[in-house]
Amino acid sequence: MDKQNSRFRWSVFTSVLFTYLLMASQRTAPGLITDQVMRDFSVTASTIGLLTSIQFFVYTGLQIPMGILADRYGPNFFLIIGAFLTGAGTIIYSLGTNEFVLFIARILTGTGDATIWVNMVLILGQWFKVKEFVRLIGIAGMTGSLGFLLATVPFSAWIQLLGWRAAFFSAGILLCLCGILLYYVLIQKPKQIHFSESATVKDGLKREKMSVLLRRIFSSRQAWALFFCHFGVVGAYVGFIGSWAVPYGMGVYGMTRSAASQLIMVGLIGALIGAPLTSWISSRLGTIKRPYIVVHLTILLSWCTFLLFKGMPPFLMLYLLFFLIGFGYGASALTFAVVRQTFPIEEAGVVSGVANTGGFLSAVLLPSIMGMVLDHFQHASSSISNGYYYGFITPVIFSIIGLIGIMSIKEGSREKGYS
Structure with a gap:
Protein backbone atom coordinates (compact mmCIF):
# COMPACT_ATOMS: atom_id res chain seq x y z
CA MET A 1 0.00 0.00 0.00
CA ASP A 2 1.26 3.48 -0.88
CA LYS A 3 1.81 5.75 2.14
CA GLN A 4 0.83 8.94 0.31
CA ASN A 5 -2.60 7.59 -0.66
CA SER A 6 -3.50 5.89 2.61
CA ARG A 7 -5.93 7.18 5.22
CA PHE A 8 -3.42 6.23 7.90
CA ARG A 9 -1.25 9.23 6.93
CA TRP A 10 -3.71 11.44 8.84
CA SER A 11 -3.09 9.43 12.01
CA VAL A 12 0.61 10.04 11.48
CA PHE A 13 -0.02 13.74 10.92
CA THR A 14 -2.15 14.10 14.08
CA SER A 15 0.25 12.14 16.31
CA VAL A 16 3.36 13.98 15.14
CA LEU A 17 1.75 17.42 15.48
CA PHE A 18 0.37 16.67 18.95
CA THR A 19 3.89 15.70 20.05
CA TYR A 20 5.26 18.89 18.49
CA LEU A 21 2.65 20.93 20.36
CA LEU A 22 3.79 19.57 23.72
CA MET A 23 7.52 19.77 22.92
CA ALA A 24 7.19 23.38 21.72
CA SER A 25 5.43 24.32 24.95
CA GLN A 26 8.43 23.17 26.99
CA ARG A 27 10.74 25.62 25.20
CA THR A 28 9.24 28.57 27.05
CA ALA A 29 7.31 27.01 29.97
CA PRO A 30 10.22 27.39 32.46
CA GLY A 31 9.91 31.16 32.03
CA LEU A 32 6.66 30.95 34.00
CA ILE A 33 8.50 29.91 37.16
CA THR A 34 11.63 32.07 36.96
CA ASP A 35 10.97 33.78 40.29
CA GLN A 36 10.16 30.48 42.02
CA VAL A 37 13.33 28.81 40.72
CA MET A 38 15.44 31.78 41.84
CA ARG A 39 13.88 31.60 45.28
CA ASP A 40 13.91 27.79 45.68
CA PHE A 41 17.48 27.30 44.44
CA SER A 42 18.97 30.67 45.55
CA VAL A 43 20.37 31.40 42.08
CA THR A 44 21.09 34.74 40.42
CA ALA A 45 19.41 36.26 37.39
CA SER A 46 22.52 35.56 35.29
CA THR A 47 22.26 31.86 36.17
CA ILE A 48 18.63 31.89 35.08
CA GLY A 49 19.67 33.57 31.83
CA LEU A 50 22.26 30.88 31.16
CA LEU A 51 19.75 28.19 32.09
CA THR A 52 17.30 29.65 29.59
CA SER A 53 19.80 30.03 26.75
CA ILE A 54 21.53 26.66 27.04
CA GLN A 55 18.56 24.81 25.55
CA PHE A 56 18.56 27.32 22.70
CA PHE A 57 22.26 26.77 21.96
CA VAL A 58 21.87 22.98 22.05
CA TYR A 59 18.89 23.19 19.69
CA THR A 60 20.74 25.38 17.19
CA GLY A 61 23.97 23.38 17.27
CA LEU A 62 22.24 20.05 16.61
CA GLN A 63 20.17 21.05 13.56
CA ILE A 64 22.64 20.06 10.85
CA PRO A 65 23.86 16.87 12.63
CA MET A 66 20.22 15.91 13.17
CA GLY A 67 19.47 16.44 9.48
CA ILE A 68 22.41 14.21 8.53
CA LEU A 69 21.36 11.45 10.92
CA ALA A 70 17.71 11.65 9.88
CA ASP A 71 18.59 11.38 6.20
CA ARG A 72 20.93 8.44 6.77
CA TYR A 73 18.95 6.40 9.29
CA GLY A 74 15.39 7.69 8.87
CA PRO A 75 13.40 10.27 10.87
CA ASN A 76 11.10 7.95 12.83
CA PHE A 77 13.66 6.68 15.34
CA PHE A 78 15.01 10.14 16.15
CA LEU A 79 11.60 11.71 16.61
CA ILE A 80 10.62 8.95 19.04
CA ILE A 81 13.91 9.33 20.96
CA GLY A 82 13.41 13.10 20.96
CA ALA A 83 10.01 12.79 22.61
CA PHE A 84 11.48 10.56 25.33
CA LEU A 85 14.48 12.89 25.86
CA THR A 86 12.24 15.95 26.16
CA GLY A 87 9.99 14.06 28.56
CA ALA A 88 12.94 12.83 30.63
CA GLY A 89 14.46 16.31 30.73
CA THR A 90 11.17 17.81 31.89
CA ILE A 91 10.77 15.15 34.60
CA ILE A 92 14.34 15.69 35.84
CA TYR A 93 13.71 19.44 35.86
CA SER A 94 10.69 18.90 38.10
CA LEU A 95 12.77 16.76 40.49
CA GLY A 96 15.86 19.01 40.48
CA THR A 97 17.62 19.63 43.79
CA ASN A 98 20.26 22.13 42.61
CA GLU A 99 21.16 24.26 39.60
CA PHE A 100 23.50 21.58 38.17
CA VAL A 101 20.57 19.17 37.85
CA LEU A 102 18.51 21.91 36.21
CA PHE A 103 21.25 22.47 33.62
CA ILE A 104 21.40 18.76 32.81
CA ALA A 105 17.61 18.73 32.49
CA ARG A 106 17.57 21.65 30.04
CA ILE A 107 20.37 20.12 27.97
CA LEU A 108 18.33 16.92 27.68
CA THR A 109 15.23 18.93 26.79
CA GLY A 110 17.17 20.93 24.18
CA THR A 111 18.56 17.73 22.65
CA GLY A 112 15.08 16.24 22.40
CA ASP A 113 13.66 19.50 21.06
CA ALA A 114 16.35 19.55 18.35
CA THR A 115 14.87 16.38 16.85
CA ILE A 116 11.34 17.61 16.29
CA TRP A 117 11.24 20.01 13.35
CA VAL A 118 13.70 18.41 10.91
CA ASN A 119 12.31 14.92 11.49
CA MET A 120 8.71 16.12 11.35
CA VAL A 121 9.39 17.76 7.97
CA LEU A 122 10.87 14.50 6.67
CA ILE A 123 8.05 12.35 8.03
CA LEU A 124 5.37 14.56 6.50
CA GLY A 125 7.37 14.59 3.27
CA GLN A 126 7.27 10.80 3.16
CA TRP A 127 3.55 10.51 3.93
CA PHE A 128 2.18 13.42 1.84
CA LYS A 129 2.53 14.54 -1.76
CA VAL A 130 4.18 17.87 -2.55
CA LYS A 131 0.94 19.84 -3.01
CA GLU A 132 -0.52 18.50 0.25
CA PHE A 133 2.78 19.15 2.00
CA VAL A 134 2.79 22.85 1.09
CA ARG A 135 -0.63 23.27 2.77
CA LEU A 136 0.16 21.13 5.78
CA ILE A 137 3.52 22.67 6.61
CA GLY A 138 1.65 25.87 7.48
CA ILE A 139 -0.51 23.96 9.94
CA ALA A 140 2.65 22.44 11.39
CA GLY A 141 4.12 25.93 11.83
CA MET A 142 0.92 27.07 13.51
CA THR A 143 1.16 24.12 15.90
CA GLY A 144 4.50 25.41 17.19
CA SER A 145 2.92 28.79 17.93
CA LEU A 146 0.04 27.03 19.68
CA GLY A 147 2.66 25.29 21.80
CA PHE A 148 4.02 28.68 22.87
CA LEU A 149 0.44 29.74 23.62
CA LEU A 150 -0.08 26.58 25.69
CA ALA A 151 2.92 27.64 27.78
CA THR A 152 1.20 30.88 28.83
CA VAL A 153 -2.16 31.01 30.61
CA PRO A 154 -3.10 27.28 30.36
CA PHE A 155 0.17 25.94 31.75
CA SER A 156 0.33 28.78 34.29
CA ALA A 157 -3.09 27.68 35.57
CA TRP A 158 -1.81 24.08 35.72
CA ILE A 159 1.17 25.24 37.80
CA GLN A 160 -1.11 27.19 40.10
CA LEU A 161 -3.30 24.12 40.59
CA LEU A 162 -0.58 21.51 41.17
CA GLY A 163 2.55 23.48 42.02
CA TRP A 164 5.43 23.86 39.55
CA ARG A 165 7.10 20.53 40.29
CA ALA A 166 3.96 18.42 39.82
CA ALA A 167 2.98 20.41 36.71
CA PHE A 168 6.34 19.83 34.98
CA PHE A 169 6.42 16.20 36.12
CA SER A 170 3.01 15.53 34.55
CA ALA A 171 4.10 17.28 31.33
CA GLY A 172 7.18 15.05 31.20
CA ILE A 173 5.11 11.90 31.67
CA LEU A 174 2.77 13.01 28.87
CA LEU A 175 5.73 13.53 26.53
CA CYS A 176 7.04 10.04 27.31
CA LEU A 177 3.59 8.67 26.49
CA CYS A 178 3.82 10.55 23.18
CA GLY A 179 7.05 8.66 22.51
CA ILE A 180 5.17 5.37 22.98
CA LEU A 181 2.36 6.63 20.71
CA LEU A 182 4.86 7.59 18.00
CA TYR A 183 6.50 4.16 18.18
CA TYR A 184 3.15 2.54 17.50
CA VAL A 185 2.10 4.99 14.76
CA LEU A 186 5.42 5.37 12.95
CA ILE A 187 6.96 1.90 13.32
CA GLN A 188 4.62 -0.79 14.63
CA LYS A 189 1.43 -0.06 12.68
CA PRO A 190 3.11 0.55 9.28
CA LYS A 191 4.79 -2.86 9.62
CA GLN A 192 1.38 -4.47 10.13
CA ILE A 193 -0.13 -2.68 7.11
CA HIS A 194 2.95 -3.36 4.93
CA PHE A 195 3.40 0.06 3.37
CA SER A 196 5.71 0.16 0.39
CA GLU A 197 9.04 1.98 0.87
CA SER A 198 10.98 3.85 -1.75
CA ALA A 199 14.37 2.29 -2.39
CA THR A 200 15.73 5.76 -2.99
CA VAL A 201 14.62 6.95 0.41
Whole structure:
Protein backbone atom coordinates (compact mmCIF):
# COMPACT_ATOMS: atom_id res chain seq x y z
CA MET A 1 0.00 0.00 0.00
CA ASP A 2 1.26 3.48 -0.88
CA LYS A 3 1.81 5.75 2.14
CA GLN A 4 0.83 8.94 0.31
CA ASN A 5 -2.60 7.59 -0.66
CA SER A 6 -3.50 5.89 2.61
CA ARG A 7 -5.93 7.18 5.22
CA PHE A 8 -3.42 6.23 7.90
CA ARG A 9 -1.25 9.23 6.93
CA TRP A 10 -3.71 11.44 8.84
CA SER A 11 -3.09 9.43 12.01
CA VAL A 12 0.61 10.04 11.48
CA PHE A 13 -0.02 13.74 10.92
CA THR A 14 -2.15 14.10 14.08
CA SER A 15 0.25 12.14 16.31
CA VAL A 16 3.36 13.98 15.14
CA LEU A 17 1.75 17.42 15.48
CA PHE A 18 0.37 16.67 18.95
CA THR A 19 3.89 15.70 20.05
CA TYR A 20 5.26 18.89 18.49
CA LEU A 21 2.65 20.93 20.36
CA LEU A 22 3.79 19.57 23.72
CA MET A 23 7.52 19.77 22.92
CA ALA A 24 7.19 23.38 21.72
CA SER A 25 5.43 24.32 24.95
CA GLN A 26 8.43 23.17 26.99
CA ARG A 27 10.74 25.62 25.20
CA THR A 28 9.24 28.57 27.05
CA ALA A 29 7.31 27.01 29.97
CA PRO A 30 10.22 27.39 32.46
CA GLY A 31 9.91 31.16 32.03
CA LEU A 32 6.66 30.95 34.00
CA ILE A 33 8.50 29.91 37.16
CA THR A 34 11.63 32.07 36.96
CA ASP A 35 10.97 33.78 40.29
CA GLN A 36 10.16 30.48 42.02
CA VAL A 37 13.33 28.81 40.72
CA MET A 38 15.44 31.78 41.84
CA ARG A 39 13.88 31.60 45.28
CA ASP A 40 13.91 27.79 45.68
CA PHE A 41 17.48 27.30 44.44
CA SER A 42 18.97 30.67 45.55
CA VAL A 43 20.37 31.40 42.08
CA THR A 44 21.09 34.74 40.42
CA ALA A 45 19.41 36.26 37.39
CA SER A 46 22.52 35.56 35.29
CA THR A 47 22.26 31.86 36.17
CA ILE A 48 18.63 31.89 35.08
CA GLY A 49 19.67 33.57 31.83
CA LEU A 50 22.26 30.88 31.16
CA LEU A 51 19.75 28.19 32.09
CA THR A 52 17.30 29.65 29.59
CA SER A 53 19.80 30.03 26.75
CA ILE A 54 21.53 26.66 27.04
CA GLN A 55 18.56 24.81 25.55
CA PHE A 56 18.56 27.32 22.70
CA PHE A 57 22.26 26.77 21.96
CA VAL A 58 21.87 22.98 22.05
CA TYR A 59 18.89 23.19 19.69
CA THR A 60 20.74 25.38 17.19
CA GLY A 61 23.97 23.38 17.27
CA LEU A 62 22.24 20.05 16.61
CA GLN A 63 20.17 21.05 13.56
CA ILE A 64 22.64 20.06 10.85
CA PRO A 65 23.86 16.87 12.63
CA MET A 66 20.22 15.91 13.17
CA GLY A 67 19.47 16.44 9.48
CA ILE A 68 22.41 14.21 8.53
CA LEU A 69 21.36 11.45 10.92
CA ALA A 70 17.71 11.65 9.88
CA ASP A 71 18.59 11.38 6.20
CA ARG A 72 20.93 8.44 6.77
CA TYR A 73 18.95 6.40 9.29
CA GLY A 74 15.39 7.69 8.87
CA PRO A 75 13.40 10.27 10.87
CA ASN A 76 11.10 7.95 12.83
CA PHE A 77 13.66 6.68 15.34
CA PHE A 78 15.01 10.14 16.15
CA LEU A 79 11.60 11.71 16.61
CA ILE A 80 10.62 8.95 19.04
CA ILE A 81 13.91 9.33 20.96
CA GLY A 82 13.41 13.10 20.96
CA ALA A 83 10.01 12.79 22.61
CA PHE A 84 11.48 10.56 25.33
CA LEU A 85 14.48 12.89 25.86
CA THR A 86 12.24 15.95 26.16
CA GLY A 87 9.99 14.06 28.56
CA ALA A 88 12.94 12.83 30.63
CA GLY A 89 14.46 16.31 30.73
CA THR A 90 11.17 17.81 31.89
CA ILE A 91 10.77 15.15 34.60
CA ILE A 92 14.34 15.69 35.84
CA TYR A 93 13.71 19.44 35.86
CA SER A 94 10.69 18.90 38.10
CA LEU A 95 12.77 16.76 40.49
CA GLY A 96 15.86 19.01 40.48
CA THR A 97 17.62 19.63 43.79
CA ASN A 98 20.26 22.13 42.61
CA GLU A 99 21.16 24.26 39.60
CA PHE A 100 23.50 21.58 38.17
CA VAL A 101 20.57 19.17 37.85
CA LEU A 102 18.51 21.91 36.21
CA PHE A 103 21.25 22.47 33.62
CA ILE A 104 21.40 18.76 32.81
CA ALA A 105 17.61 18.73 32.49
CA ARG A 106 17.57 21.65 30.04
CA ILE A 107 20.37 20.12 27.97
CA LEU A 108 18.33 16.92 27.68
CA THR A 109 15.23 18.93 26.79
CA GLY A 110 17.17 20.93 24.18
CA THR A 111 18.56 17.73 22.65
CA GLY A 112 15.08 16.24 22.40
CA ASP A 113 13.66 19.50 21.06
CA ALA A 114 16.35 19.55 18.35
CA THR A 115 14.87 16.38 16.85
CA ILE A 116 11.34 17.61 16.29
CA TRP A 117 11.24 20.01 13.35
CA VAL A 118 13.70 18.41 10.91
CA ASN A 119 12.31 14.92 11.49
CA MET A 120 8.71 16.12 11.35
CA VAL A 121 9.39 17.76 7.97
CA LEU A 122 10.87 14.50 6.67
CA ILE A 123 8.05 12.35 8.03
CA LEU A 124 5.37 14.56 6.50
CA GLY A 125 7.37 14.59 3.27
CA GLN A 126 7.27 10.80 3.16
CA TRP A 127 3.55 10.51 3.93
CA PHE A 128 2.18 13.42 1.84
CA LYS A 129 2.53 14.54 -1.76
CA VAL A 130 4.18 17.87 -2.55
CA LYS A 131 0.94 19.84 -3.01
CA GLU A 132 -0.52 18.50 0.25
CA PHE A 133 2.78 19.15 2.00
CA VAL A 134 2.79 22.85 1.09
CA ARG A 135 -0.63 23.27 2.77
CA LEU A 136 0.16 21.13 5.78
CA ILE A 137 3.52 22.67 6.61
CA GLY A 138 1.65 25.87 7.48
CA ILE A 139 -0.51 23.96 9.94
CA ALA A 140 2.65 22.44 11.39
CA GLY A 141 4.12 25.93 11.83
CA MET A 142 0.92 27.07 13.51
CA THR A 143 1.16 24.12 15.90
CA GLY A 144 4.50 25.41 17.19
CA SER A 145 2.92 28.79 17.93
CA LEU A 146 0.04 27.03 19.68
CA GLY A 147 2.66 25.29 21.80
CA PHE A 148 4.02 28.68 22.87
CA LEU A 149 0.44 29.74 23.62
CA LEU A 150 -0.08 26.58 25.69
CA ALA A 151 2.92 27.64 27.78
CA THR A 152 1.20 30.88 28.83
CA VAL A 153 -2.16 31.01 30.61
CA PRO A 154 -3.10 27.28 30.36
CA PHE A 155 0.17 25.94 31.75
CA SER A 156 0.33 28.78 34.29
CA ALA A 157 -3.09 27.68 35.57
CA TRP A 158 -1.81 24.08 35.72
CA ILE A 159 1.17 25.24 37.80
CA GLN A 160 -1.11 27.19 40.10
CA LEU A 161 -3.30 24.12 40.59
CA LEU A 162 -0.58 21.51 41.17
CA GLY A 163 2.55 23.48 42.02
CA TRP A 164 5.43 23.86 39.55
CA ARG A 165 7.10 20.53 40.29
CA ALA A 166 3.96 18.42 39.82
CA ALA A 167 2.98 20.41 36.71
CA PHE A 168 6.34 19.83 34.98
CA PHE A 169 6.42 16.20 36.12
CA SER A 170 3.01 15.53 34.55
CA ALA A 171 4.10 17.28 31.33
CA GLY A 172 7.18 15.05 31.20
CA ILE A 173 5.11 11.90 31.67
CA LEU A 174 2.77 13.01 28.87
CA LEU A 175 5.73 13.53 26.53
CA CYS A 176 7.04 10.04 27.31
CA LEU A 177 3.59 8.67 26.49
CA CYS A 178 3.82 10.55 23.18
CA GLY A 179 7.05 8.66 22.51
CA ILE A 180 5.17 5.37 22.98
CA LEU A 181 2.36 6.63 20.71
CA LEU A 182 4.86 7.59 18.00
CA TYR A 183 6.50 4.16 18.18
CA TYR A 184 3.15 2.54 17.50
CA VAL A 185 2.10 4.99 14.76
CA LEU A 186 5.42 5.37 12.95
CA ILE A 187 6.96 1.90 13.32
CA GLN A 188 4.62 -0.79 14.63
CA LYS A 189 1.43 -0.06 12.68
CA PRO A 190 3.11 0.55 9.28
CA LYS A 191 4.79 -2.86 9.62
CA GLN A 192 1.38 -4.47 10.13
CA ILE A 193 -0.13 -2.68 7.11
CA HIS A 194 2.95 -3.36 4.93
CA PHE A 195 3.40 0.06 3.37
CA SER A 196 5.71 0.16 0.39
CA GLU A 197 9.04 1.98 0.87
CA SER A 198 10.98 3.85 -1.75
CA ALA A 199 14.37 2.29 -2.39
CA THR A 200 15.73 5.76 -2.99
CA VAL A 201 14.62 6.95 0.41
CA LYS A 202 15.95 3.89 2.20
CA ASP A 203 19.28 3.51 0.48
CA GLY A 204 20.06 6.80 -1.21
CA LEU A 205 22.59 8.14 1.26
CA LYS A 206 24.14 4.78 2.06
CA ARG A 207 25.69 4.78 -1.40
CA GLU A 208 27.26 8.20 -0.91
CA LYS A 209 30.00 9.29 1.45
CA MET A 210 28.92 11.85 3.99
CA SER A 211 31.80 14.16 3.04
CA VAL A 212 30.63 14.14 -0.58
CA LEU A 213 27.05 14.90 0.43
CA LEU A 214 28.02 17.77 2.72
CA ARG A 215 30.38 19.24 0.13
CA ARG A 216 27.57 19.24 -2.40
CA ILE A 217 25.01 20.73 0.00
CA PHE A 218 27.33 23.45 1.26
CA SER A 219 28.30 24.38 -2.28
CA SER A 220 24.64 24.62 -3.30
CA ARG A 221 23.42 28.15 -3.93
CA GLN A 222 19.87 27.01 -3.17
CA ALA A 223 20.83 25.67 0.28
CA TRP A 224 22.56 28.95 1.20
CA ALA A 225 19.62 30.95 -0.15
CA LEU A 226 17.34 28.98 2.20
CA PHE A 227 19.79 29.54 5.08
CA PHE A 228 19.72 33.33 4.61
CA CYS A 229 15.99 33.37 3.88
CA HIS A 230 15.27 31.69 7.22
CA PHE A 231 17.94 33.80 8.95
CA GLY A 232 16.05 36.96 8.08
CA VAL A 233 12.51 35.89 8.92
CA VAL A 234 12.98 33.90 12.16
CA GLY A 235 15.68 35.57 14.25
CA ALA A 236 14.27 39.08 14.18
CA TYR A 237 11.00 37.79 15.63
CA VAL A 238 12.25 35.12 18.05
CA GLY A 239 15.27 37.13 19.18
CA PHE A 240 13.39 40.38 19.80
CA ILE A 241 10.09 38.98 21.08
CA GLY A 242 11.85 36.54 23.37
CA SER A 243 14.23 39.03 24.97
CA TRP A 244 13.49 42.72 24.38
CA ALA A 245 9.78 43.13 23.57
CA VAL A 246 8.63 43.49 27.19
CA PRO A 247 11.55 45.74 28.28
CA TYR A 248 10.94 47.86 25.14
CA GLY A 249 7.26 48.38 25.96
CA MET A 250 8.02 49.19 29.59
CA GLY A 251 11.04 51.43 28.95
CA VAL A 252 9.89 53.37 25.88
CA TYR A 253 6.11 53.52 26.34
CA GLY A 254 5.91 53.30 30.12
CA MET A 255 3.71 50.18 29.98
CA THR A 256 3.20 47.86 32.89
CA ARG A 257 4.77 44.42 32.57
CA SER A 258 1.32 42.93 31.93
CA ALA A 259 0.50 45.45 29.19
CA ALA A 260 3.91 45.00 27.55
CA SER A 261 3.34 41.23 27.54
CA GLN A 262 0.33 41.84 25.32
CA LEU A 263 2.76 42.84 22.57
CA ILE A 264 4.07 39.27 22.63
CA MET A 265 0.52 37.96 22.46
CA VAL A 266 -0.25 40.15 19.42
CA GLY A 267 2.86 38.79 17.67
CA LEU A 268 1.81 35.27 18.57
CA ILE A 269 -1.65 35.82 17.09
CA GLY A 270 0.03 37.02 13.90
CA ALA A 271 2.15 33.86 13.81
CA LEU A 272 -0.92 31.65 14.34
CA ILE A 273 -2.64 33.27 11.36
CA GLY A 274 0.42 33.64 9.15
CA ALA A 275 1.47 29.99 9.07
CA PRO A 276 -1.68 28.37 7.62
CA LEU A 277 -2.79 31.41 5.58
CA THR A 278 0.45 31.84 3.64
CA SER A 279 0.68 28.10 3.02
CA TRP A 280 -2.89 28.09 1.67
CA ILE A 281 -2.19 31.10 -0.55
CA SER A 282 1.00 29.48 -1.89
CA SER A 283 -0.87 26.27 -2.61
CA ARG A 284 -3.67 28.12 -4.41
CA LEU A 285 -1.27 30.21 -6.48
CA GLY A 286 0.96 27.24 -7.27
CA THR A 287 4.04 29.22 -6.22
CA ILE A 288 5.92 29.66 -2.96
CA LYS A 289 8.46 32.29 -3.92
CA ARG A 290 6.16 35.20 -4.86
CA PRO A 291 4.01 35.26 -1.69
CA TYR A 292 7.13 34.62 0.41
CA ILE A 293 8.83 37.67 -1.15
CA VAL A 294 5.79 39.74 -0.15
CA VAL A 295 6.14 38.41 3.41
CA HIS A 296 9.82 39.35 3.57
CA LEU A 297 9.11 42.82 2.19
CA THR A 298 6.37 43.31 4.78
CA ILE A 299 8.72 42.31 7.61
CA LEU A 300 11.45 44.63 6.31
CA LEU A 301 9.04 47.56 6.03
CA SER A 302 7.73 46.85 9.53
CA TRP A 303 11.20 47.06 11.07
CA CYS A 304 12.02 50.14 8.97
CA THR A 305 8.91 51.79 10.42
CA PHE A 306 10.50 51.60 13.88
CA LEU A 307 13.46 53.55 12.48
CA LEU A 308 11.19 56.01 10.68
CA PHE A 309 9.55 56.95 13.98
CA LYS A 310 12.86 57.10 15.89
CA GLY A 311 12.12 53.85 17.74
CA MET A 312 8.71 55.00 19.01
CA PRO A 313 5.88 54.57 16.48
CA PRO A 314 2.31 55.63 17.43
CA PHE A 315 0.71 53.32 19.97
CA LEU A 316 -1.90 51.71 17.69
CA MET A 317 0.67 51.28 14.93
CA LEU A 318 2.90 49.47 17.42
CA TYR A 319 0.38 46.67 17.78
CA LEU A 320 -0.01 46.41 14.01
CA LEU A 321 3.77 46.15 13.57
CA PHE A 322 4.03 43.37 16.14
CA PHE A 323 1.18 41.53 14.41
CA LEU A 324 2.88 41.82 10.98
CA ILE A 325 6.25 40.69 12.31
CA GLY A 326 4.56 37.71 14.00
CA PHE A 327 2.65 36.98 10.78
CA GLY A 328 5.96 36.86 8.92
CA TYR A 329 7.42 34.46 11.47
CA GLY A 330 4.43 32.16 11.00
CA ALA A 331 5.04 32.22 7.25
CA SER A 332 8.61 30.98 7.79
CA ALA A 333 7.30 27.43 7.46
CA LEU A 334 7.36 28.11 3.71
CA THR A 335 11.15 27.74 3.85
CA PHE A 336 10.68 24.01 4.32
CA ALA A 337 8.05 23.84 1.61
CA VAL A 338 10.79 25.10 -0.74
CA VAL A 339 13.14 22.41 0.61
CA ARG A 340 10.52 19.74 -0.07
CA GLN A 341 9.88 21.10 -3.55
CA THR A 342 13.44 21.57 -4.79
CA PHE A 343 15.58 18.90 -3.13
CA PRO A 344 15.33 15.09 -3.35
CA ILE A 345 13.68 13.75 -0.23
CA GLU A 346 16.80 11.76 0.74
CA GLU A 347 18.65 15.09 1.11
CA ALA A 348 15.82 17.09 2.67
CA GLY A 349 16.94 16.44 6.26
CA VAL A 350 20.39 17.96 5.80
CA VAL A 351 19.03 20.97 3.88
CA SER A 352 16.25 21.48 6.46
CA GLY A 353 18.92 21.43 9.17
CA VAL A 354 20.98 24.02 7.29
CA ALA A 355 17.94 26.30 6.86
CA ASN A 356 16.82 25.92 10.46
CA THR A 357 20.34 26.67 11.69
CA GLY A 358 20.17 29.98 9.82
CA GLY A 359 16.91 30.92 11.50
CA PHE A 360 17.98 30.14 15.04
CA LEU A 361 21.53 31.48 14.59
CA SER A 362 19.98 34.90 13.99
CA ALA A 363 17.77 34.34 17.05
CA VAL A 364 20.92 33.80 19.12
CA LEU A 365 22.77 36.80 17.63
CA LEU A 366 20.07 39.47 17.71
CA PRO A 367 19.45 39.67 21.50
CA SER A 368 23.19 39.98 22.16
CA ILE A 369 23.74 42.64 19.51
CA MET A 370 20.77 44.70 20.67
CA GLY A 371 21.90 44.27 24.27
CA MET A 372 25.34 45.70 23.44
CA VAL A 373 23.74 48.66 21.65
CA LEU A 374 21.44 49.36 24.61
CA ASP A 375 24.32 49.06 27.06
CA HIS A 376 26.32 51.57 25.03
CA PHE A 377 23.56 54.18 25.12
CA GLN A 378 22.84 53.51 28.77
CA HIS A 379 26.49 54.15 29.66
CA ALA A 380 26.40 57.28 27.49
CA SER A 381 23.49 58.57 29.62
CA SER A 382 21.29 58.78 26.54
CA SER A 383 17.56 58.16 26.49
CA ILE A 384 16.36 54.57 26.30
CA SER A 385 14.41 55.34 23.13
CA ASN A 386 17.66 56.34 21.39
CA GLY A 387 19.14 52.99 22.38
CA TYR A 388 16.23 51.09 20.88
CA TYR A 389 16.24 53.35 17.80
CA TYR A 390 19.79 52.32 16.92
CA GLY A 391 19.11 48.78 18.14
CA PHE A 392 16.39 48.40 15.50
CA ILE A 393 19.05 48.70 12.80
CA THR A 394 19.96 45.06 13.57
CA PRO A 395 16.56 43.48 12.65
CA VAL A 396 16.46 45.75 9.57
CA ILE A 397 19.81 44.36 8.41
CA PHE A 398 18.71 40.81 9.23
CA SER A 399 15.50 41.35 7.23
CA ILE A 400 17.48 42.64 4.24
CA ILE A 401 19.58 39.46 4.38
CA GLY A 402 16.36 37.42 4.44
CA LEU A 403 14.96 39.29 1.44
CA ILE A 404 18.14 38.66 -0.53
CA GLY A 405 17.86 35.00 0.44
CA ILE A 406 14.29 34.52 -0.77
CA MET A 407 14.98 36.43 -4.00
CA SER A 408 17.95 34.11 -4.66
CA ILE A 409 15.84 30.96 -4.37
CA LYS A 410 15.10 29.05 -7.54
CA GLU A 411 11.63 27.58 -7.51
CA GLY A 412 10.71 24.44 -9.40
CA SER A 413 9.59 20.93 -8.57
CA ARG A 414 12.05 18.05 -8.72
CA GLU A 415 9.94 14.98 -9.01
CA LYS A 416 12.77 12.57 -8.24
CA GLY A 417 12.33 11.26 -4.73
CA TYR A 418 8.89 12.81 -4.23
CA SER A 419 6.53 10.34 -5.82
